[in-house]
Amino acid sequence: AQTVTQSQPEMSVQEAETVTLSCTYDTSESDYYLFWYKQPPSRQMILVIRQEAYKQQNATENRFSVNFQKAAKSFSLKISDSQLGDAAMYFCAYYGQNFVFGPGTRLSVLP
Amino acid sequence: SAVISQKPSRDICQRGTSLTIQCQVDSQVTMMFWYRQQPGQSLTLIATANQGSEATYESGFVIDKFPISRPNLTFSTLTVSNMSPEDSSIYLCSVGAGQGGETQYFGPGTRLLVL
Numbered sequence: 001a002q003t004v005t006q007s008q009p010e011m012s013v014q015e016a017e018t019v020t021l022s023c024t025y026d027t028s029e030s031d032y033y034l035f036w037y038k039q040p041p042s043r044q045m046i047l048v049i050r051q052e053a054y055k056q057q058n059a060t061e062n063r064f065s066v067n068f069q070k071a072a073k074s075f076s077l078k079i080s081d082s083q084l085g086d087a088a089m090y091f092c093a094y095y096g097q098n099f100v101f102g103p104g105t106r107l108s109v110l111p
Numbered sequence: 112s113a114v115i116s117q118k119p120s121r122d123i124c125q126r127g128t129s130l131t132i133q134c135q136v137d138s139q140v141t142m143m144f145w146y147r148q149q150p151g152q153s154l155t156l157i158a159t160a161n162q163g164s165e166a167t168y169e170s171g172f173v174i175d176k177f178p179i180s181r182p183n184l185t186f187s188t189l190t191v192s193n194m195s196p197e198d199s200s201i202y203l204c205s206v207g208a209g210q211g212g213e214t215q216y217f218g219p220g221t222r223l224l225v226l
Contacts, residue, residue: 033213043201045154045217047112091153095213099144101154 004102012108021077023092032096040088115218134204139184142207160187194225
């Protein structure tokens with residue numbers, strides 16, 4: 001079965017600085033998708049970014065970018081120019097045959 | 112992306128009662144899902160809501176406890192039956208979008224407290 005691990009339960013970053021959230025996964029599938037979701041205190045799950053495993057190019061969405069290392073099964077999220085509104089739980093997720101969520105990383109943004 | 116609404120947004124219920132949560136999507140979607148998120152935890156898939164047939168439940172979840180309806184491609188309901196305090200959670204519906212339904216978009220969630 002596929003698993004998703006986020007080794008950082010909590011992270012903090014100074015406003016305007018850059019932070020990287022880690023995610024590793026385990027799978028025997030070759031074709032899959034990876035996602036980062038954000039869940040602010042309002043509890044709405046918001047899609048931040050997605051990556052297709054067959055694409056070597058790392059996905060970017062404005063201030064959010066990923067470092068996808070397929071061989072290492074690693075999928076980290078980099079947030080640049082952090083803003084107070086980035087404070088939330090961040091979940092890494094995998095979709096192959098099933099959708100699997102990691103345990104989450106709580107990100108605090110310090111003014 | 113799809114716009115998804117859920118009703119109610121929150122509720123407080125008595126032990127032994129049942130609550131039905133509604134999920135409405137603004138477009139027709141093939142795949143709809145129901146998740147549970149216990150306090151401070153990640154998401155756990157309860158079931159896939161199949162249009163026109165019985166839902167597909169994940170291990171640990173049964174139809175008698177979590178009956179699901181999916182009458183059409185834009186609507187689904189999840190009932191939490193015979194509730195106990197352990198059922199206190201956030202319940203989220205999601206839809207699969209993209210070519211193969213591989214990207215999930217979520218509703219705002221229903222926060223349930225069982226006393």
